[in-house]
Amino acid sequence: VAIRDRQGEGYLPDGTTRLSRDGERLRHFMGTSTFAEATVMPEIALAKVSPEAPFAGAAVFACGLSTGIGAALYTAKVQPGASVAVFGCGLVGLGCVIGARLAGAERIVAVDLSEGRLEHARHHGATETMLGGPDTVASLRESTGGFGVDYTFEATGNVAVMRQAVEAAREAWGLATMCGVAGKGELLEVLPRLLITGRRVTGSSFGGVRGRTQVPQLVERWLGGEIDVDDLLSHRMSLDDVNHAFELMERQDGIRTILEIS
Amino acid sequence: VAIRDRQGEGYLPDGTTRLSRDGERLRHFMGTSTFAEATVMPEIALAKVSPEAPFAGAAVFACGLSTGIGAALYTAKVQPGASVAVFGCGLVGLGCVIGARLAGAERIVAVDLSEGRLEHARHHGATETMLGGPDTVASLRESTGGFGVDYTFEATGNVAVMRQAVEAAREAWGLATMCGVAGKGELLEVLPRLLITGRRVTGSSFGGVRGRTQVPQLVERWLGGEIDVDDLLSHRMSLDDVNHAFELMERQDGIRTILEIS
Numbered sequence: 001v002a003i004r005d006r007q008g009e010g011y012l013p014d015g016t017t018r019l020s021r022d023g024e025r026l027r028h029f030m031g032t033s034t035f036a037e038a039t040v041m042p043e044i045a046l047a048k049v050s051p052e053a054p055f056a057g058a059a060v061f062a063c064g065l066s067t068g069i070g071a072a073l074y075t076a077k078v079q080p081g082a083s084v085a086v087f088g089c090g091l092v093g094l095g096c097v098i099g100a101r102l103a104g105a106e107r108i109v110a111v112d113l114s115e116g117r118l119e120h121a122r123h124h125g126a127t128e129t130m131l132g133g134p135d136t137v138a139s140l141r142e143s144t145g146g147f148g149v150d151y152t153f154e155a156t157g158n159v160a161v162m163r164q165a166v167e168a169a170r171e172a173w174g175l176a177t178m179c180g181v182a183g184k185g186e187l188l189e190v191l192p193r194l195l196i197t198g199r200r201v202t203g204s205s206f207g208g209v210r211g212r213t214q215v216p217q218l219v220e221r222w223l224g225g226e227i228d229v230d231d232l233l234s235h236r237m238s239l240d241d242v243n244h245a246f247e248l249m250e251r252q253d254g255i256r257t258i259l260e261i262s
Numbered sequence: 263v264a265i266r267d268r269q270g271e272g273y274l275p276d277g278t279t280r281l282s283r284d285g286e287r288l289r290h291f292m293g294t295s296t297f298a299e300a301t302v303m304p305e306i307a308l309a310k311v312s313p314e315a316p317f318a319g320a321a322v323f324a325c326g327l328s329t330g331i332g333a334a335l336y337t338a339k340v341q342p343g344a345s346v347a348v349f350g351c352g353l354v355g356l357g358c359v360i361g362a363r364l365a366g367a368e369r370i371v372a373v374d375l376s377e378g379r380l381e382h383a384r385h386h387g388a389t390e391t392m393l394g395g396p397d398t399v400a401s402l403r404e405s406t407g408g409f410g411v412d413y414t415f416e417a418t419g420n421v422a423v424m425r426q427a428v429e430a431a432r433e434a435w436g437l438a439t440m441c442g443v444a445g446k447g448e449l450l451e452v453l454p455r456l457l458i459t460g461r462r463v464t465g466s467s468f469g470g471v472r473g474r475t476q477v478p479q480l481v482e483r484w485l486g487g488e489i490d491v492d493d494l495l496s497h498r499m500s501l502d503d504v505n506h507a508f509e510l511m512e513r514q515d516g517i518r519t520i521l522e523i524s
Contacts, residue, residue, distance in 0.1 A: 162454060195450075
């Protein structure tokens with residue numbers, strides 16, 4: 001809260017901006033302005049991670065990867081032996097797959113429209129994969145004796161997929177966790193009967209991860225070999241190519257592009 | 263589950279019906295057929311309550327009252343000192359008010375369209391009451407510094423009210439519990455942003471109460487003076503007047519009508 005009010009306006013918590021170009025004052029993007037060669041950011045926005053962590057790999061813990069892993073470990077608190085379905089296998093969804101594996105889930109079903117991303121999901125711990133479509137909910141229910149899976153995670157931001165995640169959650173105790181950010185004004189439609197019969201719906205912001213204490217712990221698990229970050233770093237380029245990096249992101253080429261600022 | 267499959271068809275678990283009129287076989291209504299002078303019901307559908315409990319008062323623990331109390335105590339697990347809003351003050355909603363009081367909630371805001379029902383709510387422990395309307399969410403947020411209340415309960419079955427219950431739940435940890443049964447095909451619309459910023463939505467069937475062990479406990483709390491059941495028994499009539507009782511229910515006259523079968 002200390003940060004957020006000002007961050008939305010592009011200022012530091014003290015109401016100033018410390019960036020400029022050719023004398024013109026620039027605001028801070030998302031409170032960090034990490035696309036700048038040098039930036040000033042609030043001390044409370046920093047987490048201290050192991051000095052042995054390579055920068056390129058540490059970068060993905062600043063948001064997407066931690067969000068997904070945290071959604072499974074801290075928001076949903078996936079139980080050992082549970083069944084899990086992850087809708088969307090970008091960085092956040094792959095994080096959910098990794099978090100579910102670390103939590104000891106028995107079945108981890110990854111759903112995506114891209115075979116390439118499903119391949120990534122298998123690499124990170126998905127025990128089954130499924131091409132997404134209108135029959136996804138029916139297939140997941142069928143494979144669980146009609147009940148649905150214990151934990152579902154939505155990581156696409158598409159409200160129709162969110163609805164699938166709710167409907168695929170298990171009767172009596174299933175938990176559907178929304179990680180994606182929907183378009184402005186879009187609504188998630190829920191059949192109340194699904195709630196009454198024992199499903200729960202929750203959201204996860206930054207995976208419920210406490211940035212200053214738990215991000216360093218996740219980085220340790222990466223360095224300890226439990227999380228393969230290299231597989232998630234699809235392209236590396238210099239800051240001059242930042243617009244090309246956005247193009248790659250828009251056409252869903254790769255999981256993450258790393259900008260290296262010399 | 264042992265009961266439910268057959269119950270929907272109006273049969274006992276063994277697939278038979280034990281009721282008849284003038285030689286014509288009748289099915290069992292809701293698995294119990296409590297409108298009959300004599301009925302056969304599955305032993306596992308019975309809970310043994312204190313022999314000191316008067317029948318008329320015990321009746322409301324069979325469904326609505328236990329559902330509301332249980333939603334607060336067992337589904338939402340309201341914490342001492344918490345803020346609570348209850349949408350709808352029929353028997354289920356009044357049960358939520360009672361449950362929130364028993365759980366030690368500090369603020370209990372009851373919302374209904376009827377001043378008479380709000381009067382009941384105050385009697386059972388509501389600390390504030392509010393006539394429902396389009397501004398209900400804004401009022402609840404305003405009275406909590408803009409954040410919303412810790413626990414909301416919906417007990418109307420109206421999907422627009424369900425949406426209000428979700429939107430009035432507190433940012434960061436608010437829990438909205440749906441107790442009402444919506445019309446067939448009606449959808450609850452949820453702004454995903456509300457979930458991402460930390461609200462949860464759940465449903466409650468029979469308040470999460472374990473019928474055989476916890477209904478007797480609730481009856482004990484009534485006999486011990488913690489729950490005023492007499493206030494909820496608005497009319498008493500004989501079985502011959504059952505259709506009049508339905509009319510009273512449809513025009514929301516009173517909380518519950520008790521049928522006395524001699």
